[in-house]
Amino acid sequence: MAVRQTMGWIFGGLLAAQGLAVPAQADEAAMAAAGRAVFQKCEACHALDPSKNAFGPSLHGVIGREAASLPRFQYSEALSNSGLVWTEENLRKWIADNDGLVPGTRMRHVSITDPAEQDYLIAFLRTLTP
Ligand code: HEC
16 A cells, blocks of 8 residues: 555655646645665665764755755765755765765765756655654
8 A cells, every 4th residue: 555655655755856746735745755766875874763863964854954964974074074965966076976076075975966856855855854
């Protein structure tokens, strides 16, 4: 049941990506579900469990958070000194080219440059409240 529902959301997200109308409310859920699928590229290093830092720091509540601000994670100097706040705009730059935004970061290069995929991922990150 849950799986079928998720599949429905993903399918909705695909329809939205093709510019077909979906009702506004379903939209955000569909976007987040599509973003959950994109997050597979991140979850090897970023745990979904908010109490856990894996190889990368927890991303719960990351939107609006200061970069490198989780107390129990050993960040690179580069990220610690970046002075960035994770606004949606900075997150887009980060997932498009993280080592371009913060040279010297310890996070392996990711390159999600498709604006639709970025939208989905950000919609998903927005659902991860601390
Ligand atoms: C190979 C492991 C790995 C992958 C894959 C990865 N990350 Fe990271 N991520 C890290 C590490 C390590 C850091 C800490 C970087 C530093 O200290 O310079 C980090 C840091 C971050 C931060 C900054 C968090 C903070 O507290 O300042 C964000 C945001 C982030 N990653 C998002 C993502 C997203 C979104 C993806 C998927 C598209 C992703 N990461 C994929 C390892 C990874």
